[in-house]
Amino acid sequence: MEWLLELLQILIFPGIVFAIVLAFVYEWFDRKIYAKLQNRVGPLYTGKSGILQPFADFVKLLAKEDITPGEVDKPLFNALPIVALTLSLMGFLALPITGLRGIISFNGDLIFLIALMTLICIVIIYSGISSSNRFSTVGAERAALQLLGYEIPMMLSAISIGILAGSMWVYDIVNTQVSGIWFLVGPSILGFAIFVLCGQAELERIPFDIPEAETEIVAGWLTEFSGKKLALFRLTKDVELLYLSGLAVALFLGGPSGPVISGLEPILYPIYFLLKTLFVLFLLTTLRALFARLRIDQMVNFSWKYLVPLAILQVLLVRVIV
């Protein structure tokens, strides 16, 4: 029976089905808040106040013709959407949701989680190059350059949390926050800001949507993808959004913990998780609505001139405190 329970955990709750449903809901929330900030209504008529809109988009894309252009690298082009979705779902499984540890949890998994994000970015670079389209190639180049910009400050801010908790295990990090205070309060607020900004760059959302800049390079690395493949890539982006806000919650906002009535933890923990991730998502959406797109050189400049020194300062601060 043990294995059956584990299988159900991985497949349904809090595993893959839960992740996908939540990813759709979060995309809806994102679009709705974004529309509100632009003085619009956003999706309205698909389901109750448009909540089924991302699902409708997904089904429509699944049912569309799936074109594989003649010039592309076929094995890569067909496999990469599935690889990307698998990677982002794997990251989601490692987040603490129903308890203080995720389904995948081992000593040092923070490194694994950050490596997963880099892997998704590498998948994006490959999918751009395998399309053999000039816009896709430019998009892939920009994605690679952007990766050089945001990855190091993001890792440094995660490492500063590791130093605070004295461990690179997400379970230990959450546990330290449960017995003490959230790492957001106090010296790590700078780290949180850096993490959220770099997360925005990782997700390729508006101040940093340089790799898929619509007005310059059509749709960047996504240009040649249609039908099912596009649907999978969009779902990957949604799950990644959820995963990133979940990771920010685990590292800075005390994971799924909160005031609990004993015995009700399995119900209350997911609720706290939802509330906290929605807060992080709200921050990400506000950033998206506030800024215009940077140029790639401005982004890399900003990252190396300001973000990296600030992240090093953050590590030093934490080192002094501990």
Next chain:
Amino acid sequence: MMNLVKWARLRSPWLLHFNTGACNACDIEVLAALTPRYDLERFGVLLKGSPRHADVLVVTGPVTRQVRDRLLRVYNQMPDPKFVVAVGTCCISGGVFNGCYNVYSGLDSVIPVDAYIFGCPPKPEAIINGVAALLKKLEES
């Protein structure tokens, strides 16, 4: 299953805007229809940059001989099922350019068209109405 697909299709038409030589008036009206004032995202409409992502090709302007090949290429790049909306008098019949040596008499002499929106230029309300008419036609098919 087909009902679900139809439901999804009706609720998320993504547009691709293509200018075949318009004087820019229709283009401005198409963009005005996408602004917060009219907010087409209520119906799930999004403007897409790539033909591979789009469902509805919104064409403005008279189809010139020079643009015909490009128009056909963009049309062929779109995945099925795809729909075409002709916006403005020039696009429907050639308008004041009808009979010119370098202009086709209407978009439907080049690619099949599903909906026509009259006007020079049509108001954003008319464009929304045209898209709604297209969706209604889809629903009944």
